[in-house]
Amino acid sequence: MKDIDQALSNGPFSVNWTEKAELYKTALRDLTSHHRDNCAPYRRILDGMSYDDRSCRGVLDFPYLPVRIFKMHELASVERSQIIRTMTSSGTTGQSVSKIFLDRETSAAQTKALVRITSDFLGSKRLPMIVVDSSEVLKDRLMFSARGAGILGFSMLGREVVYALDGDMRINRGALEDFLAKHSGRNILLFGFTYMIWEHFYKPLADSGGMNIENGVLIHGGGWKKLESASVSAEQFKSSLRETLGITRVHNYYGMVEQTGSIFMECGEGRLHCSVYSDVITRRHRDFSPCDEGEAGLVQVLSLLPRSYPGHSILTEDVGVVTGTDDCPCGRLGRTFKIIGRVQNAEARGCSDTYEKG
Amino acid sequence: MKKDNLTYLVGGSMPEPRPTVPYADEACSFLGGLSDLLMRQRSMPDVVSFAFFCRRANIARLKREFGDSERRLGRGLAFHITPSNIPINFAFSLAFGILSGCANVVRAPTKPWPQVDAVCRAVRELLDRPEFALMKGRVAVVRYERDDEITGYFSGSCDARIIWGGDASVRSIRGIPIPPRAVEITFADRYSLCVLDERAILDLDEAGLERLADDFYNDTYLVDQNACSSPNLIFWLGRGAPEAREKFWGAVHERAKKYDLQAVHAMDKYSLLCDYLIRRPDVEGVSFHDNIVYRVKLASLRDIESCRGRFGLFFEYGAADIGELAPHVTKRWQTLTYYGADRDMLVRFVSENSLSGIDRIVPVGCALDIGVLWDGFDIVRTLSRILEVRYAVGRK
Secondary structure, eight states: OHHHHHHHHTOTTOOOHHHHHHHHHHHHHHHHHHHHHHOHHHHHHHHHTTOOGGGOOSGGGSOOEETTHHHHSOOOSSOGGGEEEEEEOOOOTTSOOOEEEEEHHHHHHHHHHHHHHHHHHHOSSOEEEEEEEEGGGGOOSSEEEHHHHHHHHHHTTEEEEEEEEOTTSOBOHHHHHHHHHHTTTSOEEEEEEHHHIIIIIIHHHHHTTOOOOTTEEEEEESOSHHHHHTTOOHHHHHHHHHHHHOOOEEEEEEOOGGGOSOOEEEOTTSOEEOOTTEEEEEEOTTTOOBOOTTOOEEEEEEESOOOSSSOSEEEEEEEEEEEEESOOTTOOOSEEEEEEEEOOOOOOOOSSOTTOOO | OOOTTOEEEEOSSOOOOOOOOTTOHHHHHHHHHHHHHHTTOTTOHHHHHHHHHHSHHHHHHHHHHHOSSSEEEEOSEEEEEOOSSSTTHHHHHHHHHHHHTOEEEEEOOSSOOHHHHHHHHHHHHHHTSGGGTTTTTSEEEEEOSSOHHHHHHHHHHOSEEEEESOHHHHHHHHTSOOOTTOEEEEEOOOEEEEEEEHHHHHHOOHHHHHHHHHHHHHHTGGGTTOSTTSOSEEEEESSOOHHHHHHHHHHHHHHHTTSOOOHHHHHHHHHHHHHHHHHOTTEEEEEEETTTEEEEEESOOTTGGGOOOOSSEEEEEEESOGGGGGGGOOTTEEEEEEESSOHHHHHHHHHHTTOSOOOEEEETTOTTOOOSEETTEEHHHHTEEEEOOOOOSSOO
16 A cells, blocks of 8 residues: 555645556555455455456456445444444435445545545635534434535534534524624635535525625535426536625535545536546446446446445446546546436336336 | 326226126127227337237137136126236236126226327227227226225226236235125236256257247346246256356347346346345356346255346256256246246146146246236136026926
């Protein structure tokens, strides 16, 4: 891991693709055998597919788990006693949720990666911070939902954190105005989930005449699914925040509870960036062969962080496009991509659903 | 009852439950007429296959086979609840009801399907002809979203209820009462398999192999391997010839290249595969033919019934003797498709082992061929009642 440590010390966007591919070949081989040795269910999958690490000649060749497997099975690569936190995805009622098991080491690595990635966009000084959510979400510290984990993780990036919403998801107007008055003229950080920001922050503020947060830098993530069904595009989201709240610096991020920490941040050019901690590969669904640049496919995400659970290489159900390698005008090295959406839920044929829910 | 949610695609009210004898001339010529009208729907192969079933020669053959040793009459009104994802199923159910001599009300799929529209249009056209005047008023096709009140309305008046669908549908609909004398046919979740003889596969010439692959495709991929009669397990009869397996799967892969595998289905299938690999330590290995064919080779048949594939995921097991299967067969098992295996041997396997499952033994390619016999029921006989007639002996 010596080369990796070296690479990490140079900043999260300072390694070019050729160099990184070489580093990842070793790192992924190590991670894959670590999980194979320590997680029996993972080993069964690899054995069943006759995985042989000698046949992995490059980054593209390593095995990947379907993201749904974390909803179907509890996968850990450490003793139960080592687990300090279990994170879950925030599924709606009735859906099964992913369970991700963290030990001290992986949890610390996630925090470190998150800080380093975001500080490349925010500067290394901690900013006064508004969390656009309710502090109620953090109540159960042992079982973190993706939402709680996101809030907790990102809160470390700021100082004097204030929560913009109360337990009923209404705006804490008084607290918000005091906060803005106190920090007027200084940069402030806002963090929240895309849909929450739109529904519970932007909309009520727009209805009551707006608010001036022009010193704000907003980081948001969690996916566009709900906003898409409300027909709100990414452009509309940005322009609405600019016009109503004066926020011009808006960064979306792509991440998931299965790979907390090594998030993909969107730069000013509107591209999502792989950092030194992570990478993406897009694959064709008919044979899982890698897509060409510019060709849409299923997104596989790689992360160097997961050691307590086998989540270093995951095939997601998102569709994306790789937009470039080491060539983003923003100057950051590494691959860039865009997310197009989720795989469409087509209905299967079959004969066992006569009395479907109407 | 609020009827705003109820649409009549055929008819306009509760049909009159006036029965006729099974295979009445009017019923037979009605289906013949339907066949003529639907045979033209070339763009919908499932509609054409229904038209093929309804053709006069086939109905005449079924009538002959039905025989006239008993006097029978339709039970009255048959209420059919049909699956939403196999659009043509409702038409078959209606045809069986008509042949039985029952009046029929069929709940068609809620989703709009061109197949449903085409069949209903043809049925309406025929009912308006003078020669089918007696039939009119005895047939209705309805569409409604899940609604216990409407289901209760038809259930309360029927003499027979036919429920197509899985265990959950059957359980939920069974909570809605039918009259005490009414009978019920339920088609619940089933498990199916395919038996292939290694020797016979090795002996196949290219044309024969292609035909077999095509037949196998029709049993499986054509319905996303999701019909209860689509095989999940491939049982290889022989001494373990890997060449036979490769030959067969290579041909299936070739044929299935045309299969429209959706991205979401590829993910479903890959997730399912990983799930099985975790759950079953007895997996000997997986073979991939792109993402089109996944083959999971098993070292045992333990809990085989829970091994269900979709979108082209198959479990394989091989043995020289089919008898190895016997301890694993339960009531849930429905269709055994076969190629190369001796039919009489298969029949003996079911009867001599006193198996509680396996209702159908049919060649590869016929898994989905629905007929008046299905799931171990003779649907026409079940929908009709016997009129017992005795003659006085030695008395005046």
